[in-house]
Amino acid sequence: MKLNIAIIMGGYSSEHQISLLSGQNVYKHLSKERYNLFRVIISTKKWACLDDADREYPIDRSDFSVQIEDEKISFHCVFNAIHGSPGEDGLMQAYFELLNLPQTSCGYYQAALTFNKRDLLSVLKPYGVKMAKSYYLNQGEEIEKDEILRKVGLPCFVKANRAGSSFGITKVHKAEELAKGIEHAFKEDTEIIIESFLKGTEVSVGVITYKGKTTVLPITEIVSENDFFDYEAKYQGKSQEITPARISEKEKKAVTQIATMVYKTLGMKGYTRSEFILIDGVPHMLEMNTTPGLTEKSILPQQALAAGISLAELFESAVKEALEEN
Template sequence: MKKNIAIIMGGYSSEVGISLKSGNVVYKHIDTEKYNAYKVHILENKWVHVDDNEEEYPINKEDFSTEIKGQKITFDCVFNAIHGTPGENGIILAYFDLIGLKHTSAPFYQMALTFNKRDTLSVVKQYGIATAVSIYLNKGDEIDCDAIIKKVGLPCFVKPNGAGSSFGISKVYTKGELIPAIEKAYEEDTEILIESFLDGTEVSVGVIQYKGETKVLPITEIVSENDFFDYKAKYEGESQEITPARLTDSQRNRVKEVAKRVYEILNMRGFSRSEYILVNDEPHFIEMNTVPGLTEASILPQQANHAGISLTELFGNAIEMALNN
């Protein structure tokens, strides 16, 4: 008997449009011989199942069911395609755990931890993982530009703590640019971090659970046409994404070793895509994305393709891992 799968997409953040694209790709490529797939839009003003004719059916939040033409539909598993809140930060996953509904992501605590850039860095540093030098600020804190620059240097990066897709990030070259960059980051989050610039090769590496094992996918080298891997570089083609990355065997092996180690340190499950910068051949961890882009052009699907894993296999494996967990 086919399993009913709810593909949740949308969310409450600036990434809602990107999430809807990812969710629709999952819906397009899911194996319909094995699963009944349902698109579910999780939006601030409504939770609805949306059918192929764009007709909407409300989701009952008591048990996450819906009713279609008088028939109640319940779900066996949720495929999480929500970038940002409430999918990537674990909020909705805690709800699914409470009602006993399986999902394709890591447990809600791991999702909350990895969505918080500052907390993630604090954890991995304790295990000897190399990172940039960083300073943390909360909205309302006194800002001492001279002290910040003395610690992290120039140029530096100013980032919202809990935003994705490079929203709110600035590369700062001068003292005069620092305050505007901080204000921009605060538009996305009340917590920010300021990091030293790492001069090296930027790579992105997917680590997933595949057929019961932790699998490191082929590494992608990021060559941005812009100052850094910003929104336009990620989504508007203003970058080169070279898979497999142009690394030596020793560099490649070291990136894979560190990426797998970080995945295990953080007790991850399901999808992940992490960014590293190689400085003197040592990968410096930047951040982890636990609901990475899932469109045909996104990095993790590109990496899976190079590993011989189709989108249908990639998405089906995530569902089966969740169902059997």
């Protein structure tokens, strides 16, 4: 019997369109011989399942089923391709756990923790993970410009605390630019994190569970043509993503050990992609993504291909893991 797999995509955040591309790519490569595949669009306005002709059928949220013509379809597994809320912050994970429905990403606690940059870094700091100096600010709080700059210095990064794809990020070079950067970040989130600039080599490390084993994929070096790895650099060709990274064996070993330790310590499963800055060979962690981009041009799929793992194999492995865990 072929299993019914729902590929959820879209979401509530600024990453909605990027998520649609990821979900479509999963739909393209996941085996249609082994599975009945259904694309499910999640948005603030509707949850809808698309048929092959792109006709929409509403999802019954009481049990995450769909009625297509005369047939009620229930799903055996959900492939999570949502970037941002509600697919990367734990909301969908908790919902599916209540329904006892297997899904491919990490658990709800791990998703909520890693989506919150401030909380993630605070949890990892006692484990010896190096990171930038930081200052936390919530919307409505007084902005102590002198205190902020005394702690993090210039240049610095102002970031939305719970956002991805470089939405809500500004690199601040001058003190008079700080207020504008804070205003920009608050458009994405009510919480922000302001971090010191780390000068070094930026690398992206994919850690996944593949065929039952924690696997570190070939590391990617990020070389942005812009001032930093912003949205334009990520999605509009203004960067080089070099896999494998041009780093020494010592640096590769160090960042691999840290990324693996973090994955296991946090009890992760599924796909993760973490960003680090290497300074004098020492990895400094920036963040972790638990539903990273899955288009053919995205970093994690590039890393999988460099490891000899096809996209069909990569995506099927996530489904099998989810089904075996349930």
